[in-house]
Amino acid sequence: MKLPITTAIIRGIFLVSLVSGCASLDQQPIEFRTSSDIVFKLNSRQYDTVDIQHFETQLWRDSVLVVSVMSMETNAAxxxxxxxxxxxxxxxQKSFGDVIELNVGKGI
Incomplete structure (x- = not known):
């Protein structure tokens, strides 16, 4: 059975996009390094936007904040x-939402 020309064209475009990398199937984690030598990796499927500010990096997915990494000076108190x-x-932990402690290893 022969495919209609439009179906063949659509399948061809899809295959070309897969081969060219437009639709990447291999999701490598992205490594983040902080100024205090802390390294963490996140899969890019976990977020779609990275907001980099002076003392904070925020990772967002579908307009929802997923991760916030902050750096700050120590308070004298x-x-x-x-x-x-x-x-x-x-x-x-007293505020709203889920607050979890990251297991980043001993000494960090």
Missing amino acids: FSTAVEEVRQGFKEA
Whole structure:
């Protein structure tokens, strides 16, 4: 059975787009490196927009904030930056939404 010419053209365009990389099937994770030598990888399927600001990088998917990575100076009221981050984490848990602790390994 012979395909109509329009169906053949549409299939041809689809195959060309697959071969040319327009419709990539291989999703490699993107590696982010912070100024404090922290490295994390995210699959690009997890977000569609990266918003880079001076002290913050935000990753968005469908107009919803997925990840926010911030850098900041340590407040003089805290003896270490880790102590300040832990206090901020406790405060964030009191807010709305899901707040999870990342498992980034020992010493980080």
